Amino acid sequence: MATFIGSASSQSDNLGRTITTPVNGVNKTITIKSVGIQVGMPYMGVKDAPFTNNPTQYYRNDLGFPWGIRYRYNTFSEDAFTVSKGYFSDRIELNWDIKMNRDKIVSISVYRSEDIDSQNPVWGKALKTLPADAGTFSDNNIEGGKLYRYKVAAKGVEVDGLEILYSTYITGIGYRNPTGVVTGNVTFTGGNPVKDVLVTANPTGAQLKFGSSLYVPAGGYVSVPRLHKALKDSITLQAWVKAERNVASWSTDIPLFTLQSDANETISLRIFTSEQPSGKFVQLSVGTAYFALFGYYPSGEIDNSGEDILVPIENMNTSFVHCSAVIRDNKAVDFYINGRLLNAAYGAKMTAIQAKKGLPAIRLDINNATVRVNTTAGGQPQTWTHLKMGGAENTFLDEFRIWETALTPAQIRRDYRRYLNGNEAFLHTYISANETIGDYAYDLAHTGFNYHGNNAKLSNSAFTSANTPKFDNTANNIPTNAQLGVLGVTDEFGNYVISAIPYKGNGDSFTIVPSLGKHEFNPKQQLAFLGVGSTVVNKIDFVDKSSFVFNGHAVYDSRGVFPFTADAAITGNIKENEAYNAYIKDNLKYQKGEYWAEKDAAGNILRLRRYAQIPVPGAFVSIDNVQAIDANNNPVQTDIDGRFRIQVPIGQHSITLTKDGHTFAYDGRYPAKTSSTVNGITTVTNTYQDFYEDRDEPVTFIDNTKVIVVGRVVGGTAQADKTIGFGYDGKKTYNYKDANGVEACRVEEV
Known part of the structure; x- marks a missing residue:
């Protein structure tokens, strides 16, 4: 018997059969050109040599089949093997499940190597030999932040000395993140x-100073083949970026993120810089939504007065910039540069900052187009399942973050420049790219003890060596400590x-x-x-300690209740609106409450009259509408003399007095708000005082509140029993002579 084959096969070509079938919810036309069917399994054959009594097997000669391959079910598999990648601060933890061949395993050995690149590293002696039913191992004796390769080997599956990937061993890379x-x-x-x-x-x-960034060549990209959880509804994308070429030399925009859906659609967050006759600009875009900022952009730093420091677009040649995009289904996209929301209001703020330096207004172009997240262009439902980053231009990228929510401006500004822990609420993917070596940038995002595992792969069989992304820890190619730290x-x-x-x-x-x-x-x-x-x-x-003393004094407007004093009137060139609640004459300040002006019919000040000061105790003091607190954590209030003393932070602030049932001049706010009326519409603007030194001279706050007091002073029970009020005995008429001797009368109710 030369051979025996227990199998049959059939092949039909040139069928040209066309069918229509739904694919991802959309009808597609498919042409079937050929069909092949094989049934059964080949058996080993023998060759009976006529001149010998020792028949031998010639598998390749007899059957043309590669019988050198050993057929056995795998003991290990990638989907049942994990090596912790920065999940723990004190250890690297390995976990595995035995898929098959459990009855053959005698023991499990764990090996470790610092060589993560070679195909055949030197493993040395086993770290630990475990029982055959073991499924976990913790390595505590390793350096933090360093990559290690591990091998888990099963003894007894094959003959000693024969190593077959997945049959007798499996390998993986991990590190601890102290x-x-x-x-x-x-x-x-x-x-x-x-x-x-x-x-x-x-x-x-x-x-x-630690970590690295990812250098992504124009012909490459970094990919996350499958997200642990599909994205929908609201998404926030964030990354640091610096191009290798000058901004004026970019040939195209850079896709910082490209999300792909289960319906094969894409959403890309892109950055682009260029130069027009009107100047250099930077642009972020998602679909048709975009903003373009000309000339300057926010650096992320603030000056001593608390205002943003703006820098020229050319600074992007040498400095990283942080980009964020908040994407919500069927809504306009919010774009951020270095934590600042780029909208019309911020454009006006930038113009005001530039105006103080004598520079022209900032140009900010915005297209508030909406973006579809949950549905395709054809209206079919979709979710976002995988991801690519970079490409089109040689670029350094760092600190990738994806959130499954729409972050607020306050959250973005607070967190964009600091490293995260990884367990923040709604954090979907957190790739810090600080591994410095290896083929993966690992995802540190986790919920409880469950790590999301959206690891980014650098290599790709389609890439040449020159187009393969790699880590770069050169000082100039990672964000500075001031930017990201x-x-x-x-x-x-x-x-x-x-x-x-x-x-x-x-x-x-x-x-x-x-x-x-x-x-x-x-x-x-x-x-x-x-x-x-x-x-x-x-x-x-x-x-x-950078706070300054502020003294205040709250008094009533006592005019109409008490007469002015016998002090000589103040006359001369008196100005009213040059100081808060005060008059100015010859550079001398006369506080209202103690002095009040007498004016003619035209409103001109004739003289100042002095009045007794009536204090307002128990009024609450606020700084920027936040209740001021003293050293004993008690709310600050005016004392029995109506006075208070507080510490005000450096910078621009406002002081406000409030008391239930009381009204104050200028709403009790120092400095007073300003207002303007255009076309019958009044606009009120908050103003602030710049605090940079102690203010020993008290600022006066005027309480305009007046009440009617009804009572009596009597003697004896007969008077005390009478009803309080006026008009008890009806009207009374009094005759008298005035100062000029003219007789007159007065009618009152008693």
Whole structure:
């Protein structure tokens, strides 16, 4: 017997059969050209040599079949094998399930290598030999932030010495991410919270510098083949970007993100810069929605007065810029540059900033086109299932974030410049790209202990070596510490959290330093140790000493209740509207409440009369509409003399007095609001006082409240029993002579 084959096959070509069938909800026409069918399985044959009694097998000769391949079900599989990638601060954890061949396994051995690139690394001795039914291993003796390759090998599946991927072993890469958290509070001396303070964490004796970015060539991209959870409804996309070429040389726009749906549609967040006759500009776009900002863009920094610092577009040649897009179904897209929402209001704000420097107005073009998220162009439902990043221009990209919600302007401004912990609410994908080496940028986003695993793959079989993305940790090719760092930002209550502070080995000491313009803090810095057993440090608090004394005095308008005093009247060139609640004469200030003007019929001031000051006790004091708090955490109120003293932060602020049932001049606000009327429409504008030094001279607040008081002063029970009020005995007429001796009468109710 030469061969025996227990199989049959059939092949039909040139069929040309056309059918119509639904594909993803849309009818498609398909042409079937050929059909092949094979039934059965080949058996090994033998060749009976006529001159020998020892028949031998010649598989390839007899059957033309590659019998050198060993057929056995896989013991391991990629979908049942995980190596933690920064999920834990103190260990790398391996987990696996045995798919088949469980009865053959004698033991499981775990190996480790620092060689993550070679196809055949030197594994050395096993770290641990485990029982055959083991399914997990934790490696605690490794350096933080460093990639390691692991091999899990099953002994007994094959003969000793024979290694077959998935049959006898499986490999994977992981690392531990040792990080800590610092929390605290920043207040002024009086106890009021300080907002928007940057609090940074630096290793003792050095400035923290770590991580890498992704260099994505024009002919390549970074891909996430399948998202752990499809996106819909609202999406926020964020990334840092710096192009390799000058902005004036870009040939096309750069797709920072390209989302692809299960209906094969795409949404791309793109950035583009170029130069027109009107000047250089930067543009972000999603579909047909876009903004284009000409000449300058916000740097993300603020000056000592709290205003944004604007820099020329050319700065993008050498500096990273942060881009955000908030995409909601069938709504306009919100675009952000360095945490600032680019809309008409911000364009006006930029123009006002430039005007103070004598520079022309800012041009900001906006197209508020809506974007479909949940439906296709044909109206079919869709969700977004995979992702690509980069391409079209040689670009450095860093810190990719995808949120399954529409972030608010306050959230974006607070978090865009700091590293995240990964467990923030609605965080879908967080690729920090700080691995520095390897073929993946790993996703650190997690919900509880479940990591999302939206890892980005750098290599692609379609890419040449020159077009394959790679990590780059050159200092100029990652965002600076001032742009993106290990820091926290205080909220409106003065609280801050610094997440994901990386430490080495068993721990490091860090200096925690607050900063905000020219503000000074006490203490200037504090020391905190983060490490094994001490990953969270609380109550690292600071006091902002950059506040200034403000004195105020609340008094009633006593005119019509009390007469003016016998003091000589003040006359001369008196001006009324040059100071808050005060008159000015010869550079001398006369506070209202103590002085009031007498005017002629035309409204001109004739003289100032002096009145007794009647204080307003118990009025509440607010700074920027936030109740002022004293050192004992009590609300600040005017005292029995109507006076108060508070600490006001450096910068522009307003002071307001309020008291139930009382009305104050200018709504009790210092400085007063301004108003203008155009075409019958009155516009009221808030104004602010720039505080940069102590104000020892009190500012007067006028309480306009008056009440009618009814009562009597009597003696004896007969008078006390009478009803309180006027008109008890009816009208009374009194005859008298005036100062000129003229007789007159007066009628009153008694």
